Amino acid sequence: MAIGSGKGLAGDAGLQTSRLIVYLFVALFLMALDHRAQYLNRFHSAVGELVQPIYLIIDWPLHWADQVSRWATRSQALIDQNERLSDELSRQQADLLLLQSLQQENQVLRELLGLSKARRFDALAARVRRVDLNPFSHRLIIDQGRGDDVAVADAVVDGQGLLGQVDRVSAGSSQVILITDPDHALPVRVARTGLVTLAYGGGLRADLLLPDLPMNVDLVAGDALVTSGLGGVFPPGLPVATITGIDRPQGENFAVAQATPQGAHDRARFVLVLTDDQPAPVGASPNAEDPTRDG
Amino acid sequence: MAERRFSDEALLWITLTAAVILTVWPLPELLRLIWPYWTAMVMIYWVLEGHRFRALGQAFLLGLLLDVLTGTLLGQHALSLVVVSFLLERFRNQLRFFPPWQQAVAVMALLLNDRLIQWAVALIAGEPSPPALWWMAPLVGMVLWPWLFLGMDALRRRRRLSP
DSSP states (O other), X not given: OTTTOOTTSHXXXXXXXXXXXXXXXXXXXXXXXXXXXXXXXXXXXXXXXXXXXXXXXXXXXHHHHHHHHHHTSOHHHHHHHHHHHHHHHHHHHHHXXXXXXXXXXXXXXXXXXXXXXXXXXXXXXXXXXXXXXXXXXXXXXXXXXXXXXXXXXXXXXXXXXXXXXXXXXXXXOEEEEETXXXXXXXXXXXXXXXXXXXXXXXXXXXXXXXXXXXXXXXXXXXXXXXXOOTTSSSOTXXXXXXXXXXXXXXXXXXXXXXXXXXXXXXXXXXXXEXXXXXXXXXXXXXXXXXXXXXX | XXXXXXXXXXXXXXXXXXXXXXXXXXXXXXXXXXXXXXXXXXHHHHHHHSSOXXXXXXXXXXXXXXXXXXXXXXXXXXXXXXXXXXXXXXXXXXXXXXOHHHHHHHHHHHHHHHHHHXXXXXXXXXXOOOOGGGGGHHHHHHHHHHHHHHHHHHXXXXXXXXX
16 A cells, blocks of 8 residues: 555656645745735635634633633622622713713714714624634634624724724624734824824734834823824724833934733723724725735 | 545544644633644644645645634645645655654654744745744644654554444
8 A cells, every 4th residue: 555655756756846836836826915915805705704613613612611600600799790880881871971962062063164974883792702813913803794794994992992903704703903913004193292103013022013203203101092093994083002112213214112002902802893884985995995914 | 444544534634623723722822832833743644644635735725724714824824834745745754764753853843844934924924023932833843743643643543443
């Protein structure tokens, strides 16, 4: 049997090498195509459905283990939590009432000024699936998909701030690219000074990088970053990150600042997907809106 | 004979599925970096021992599946697994008769080669280079290899004995 299967023998070595070269070229071609443009989105979403069961196989046992441990929680702890939460809820409801009146006022003012209506967003709660993708990319899988009206480029937030945006949508789940992913660029505004710039994902080493600041920029550690709303993907004013430090390297043209996101990226269990309530404003081309793959 | 063939086949798919699942198993950050390349290790076992999974196309498809699963560039894992499969096929006849520890060193070389490929791809794609700990994964793979090998052998033997 071993002799019969002589693929590795000397006579076949040349054939094997040419096969290798063909596969290498196909792989390189695919990578170039995937990196440079979004030609392969169709393929990704088709094959993406095939790998869903693998996520489920991992996610379900862990999810049920969580549920079981929750059933076993002592009732006293639950009562405490309940009290704390209803206290928080009543405070937030008071805030919400104020917000509603502000919103109405804002709408009236916009009409007076003849501005287009502000975009409205619906929030959709989603659970983060417990799977880890590769260490290079910062991505999450959530359990809401096309069937739940999630669309590509929807913003994803948690209680503290912006997490990222939906990148790929399958039938029952979606992939979220986090703002810390090196492929992600986010238009931000410094809350204190109003300076508008871009925040790139820092990959494994830093959380967020702001690499194109002028040398004399007025920015100090502790400054808050919010979304600027430019580009039209994210609603303006969402909290994003806090500046942790700024470097002004000698001989370079730009200063570089680092920032830490407000949202709990690696610890988030539940997130909110902000789905568009109305169609996007006219005049914004979808290509210009997509800040991913900016490199 | 036919019986044994069937169970080997079943075992091949079961172990490969397990390896793919281990690839995206949730882990703490540090462990994630040194997490060995399970799919490659299981594939190496089957190429070496099983007379199975020896075509480059199979390695390529498995790699594409991993790419879609882990959200890397399409073709990154495919490239690395095809290269591993090719090298393995070249040196298969020597590697098969190495003692386990020597085999483990060879496996580490293969896994290190894979890290080099992934690093080169990341570099060309403009991603930041990984921390030093990321390079430790082949070493972890080497330490685990004899156990993986013995475990898989034991599984196969048990299958062979059972009717």
